[in-house]
Amino acid sequence: MTTVSQARPVVEVSRLRAYYQTHQFGVQRDVRAVDDVSLKVMPNEIYGLAGESSCGKSTLIKTIAGAIRPPLKVQGGHVVFNFGGREMDLYQSTPEALDAIRWKHLSYVMQGSMGVLNPVRRVKHSFVDFAYRHIHKPMPEFMALVRHHLGRVHLGPEVLEAFPHELSGGMRQRLAIALATVCKPELIIADEPTTALDVIVQKGVLGMIREVQRELKTSMIFVTHDMAVHAHLCDRLGVMYAGRLIEEGATRDIFNHPRHPYTTHLIASLPRIGSTVAIKALEGAPPNLADPPKGCRFHPRCPLAMDICQQQVPAFAEVAPGHRVACFAVNPVAVAEPVEVAA
Numbered sequence: 320m321t322t323v324s325q326a327r328p329v330v331e332v333s334r335l336r337a338y339y340q341t342h343q344f345g346v347q348r349d350v351r352a353v354d355d356v357s358l359k360v361m362p363n364e365i366y367g368l369a370g371e372s373s374c375g376k377s378t379l380i381k382t383i384a385g386a387i388r389p390p391l392k393v394q395g396g397h398v399v400f401n402f403g404g405r406e407m408d409l410y411q412s413t414p415e416a417l418d419a420i421r422w423k424h425l426s427y428v429m430q431g432s433m434g435v436l437n438p439v440r441r442v443k444h445s446f447v448d449f450a451y452r453h454i455h456k457p458m459p460e461f462m463a464l465v466r467h468h469l470g471r472v473h474l475g476p477e478v479l480e481a482f483p484h485e486l487s488g489g490m491r492q493r494l495a496i497a498l499a500t501v502c503k504p505e506l507i508i509a510d511e512p513t514t515a516l517d518v519i520v521q522k523g524v525l526g527m528i529r530e531v532q533r534e535l536k537t538s539m540i541f542v543t544h545d546m547a548v549h550a551h552l553c554d555r556l557g558v559m560y561a562g563r564l565i566e567e568g569a570t571r572d573i574f575n576h577p578r579h580p581y582t583t584h585l586i587a588s589l590p591r592i593g594s595t596v597a598i599k600a601l602e603g604a605p606p607n608l609a610d611p612p613k614g615c616r617f618h619p620r621c622p623l624a625m626d627i628c629q630q631q632v633p634a635f636a637e638v639a640p641g642h643r644v645a646c647f648a649v650n651p652v653a654v655a656e657p658v659e660v661a662a
């Protein structure tokens with residue numbers, strides 16, 4: 320670890336590629352779920368990751384969180400964290416170094432909450448197992464801190480004595496968020512944490528996530544396919560299509576002035592109260608990531624596709640301050656640099 324300035328991104332992802340290596344009938348195929356993705360998350364911001372099902376959102380955040388299991392393999396690129404002025408290159412680090420930053424500096428809230436709460440132990444044991452070694456206080460003080468922290472997610476201390484199955488889905492999801500935030504990590508990665516909840520409970524949990532994030536000034540990568548959730552929660556938004564980021568900018572800019580035809584479609588398909596205009600579905604289907612189309616992966620479905628889109632990959636380039644787009648219709652001259660493939 321090297322000491323660097325605090326003004327740096329909390330995490331910087333550069334040219335990241337992560338493929339599932341599948342074998343079918345003796346043939347090996349790479350599912351190119353994350354293909355040349357670069358992004359930065361700044362201190363104290365919520366970065367939303369959007370895109371339809373199977374576009375690679377979960378795979379991207381797994382690779383950023385270091386939760387990589389076969390058949391997923393990182394093929395290239397870097398993930399560099401800057402925690403408390405100390406820089407750490409994820410793929411150059413030992414499993415022990417990664418273990419030391421989990422929960423204390425980096426935490427991960429998964430889809431559904433049962434995965435993180437031990438189903439056969441009372442809730443208090445999950446806090447002890449995950450957080451006690453990182454919070455250097457005697458046990459009574461640690462438990463007082465946990466009880467105080469539960470107040471932030473609007474839960475009473477009695478939940479500590481409960482088993483997970485005795486609690487509602489909304490309470491369990493609040494607990495998962497309390498566990499992820501109790502050590503006040505610099506970065507929280509949340510994968511669809513509210514998708515399984517009904518809309519009323521979801522609204523409460525989202526408001527609570529915002530409150531906790533503002534109080535702790537933590538950074539967050541928040542994944543959901545629900546654009547309405549992004550509109551309410553996120554400071555900046557990255558839109559993925561078929562394993563690549565295709566647009567990124569301040570959430571307000573993306574909603575007010577989307578540039579990429581895919582983002583324009585996503586926003587136009589949001590239902591609006593009182594609107595009588597029929598919502599048009601996008602023609603075609605997302606590509607098979609084991610055999611994606613050449614050039615821009617969106618071109619077979621794109622209403623603006625040109626010849627170049629079938630041949631060349633558009634660079635993910637800045638088209639306005641803080642607003643990046645990968646599209647030849649927006650930025651006709653920006654061709655992506657080829658990725659360097661290790662020998």
Ligand SMILES: Nc1ncnc2c1ncn2[C@@H]1O[C@H](COP(=O)(O)OP(=O)(O)OP(=O)(O)O)[C@@H](O)[C@H]1O
Binds near residue numbers: 379
């Ligand atoms: N274990 C696996 N083996 C092979 N391919 C996989 C595996 N897991 C995911 N994939 C493929 O990787 C691609 C990206 O999947 P991923 O789950 O990251 O998408 P997603 O955008 O998070 O989707 P969702 O919103 O449905 O969770 C998809 O084509 C998916 O089929």
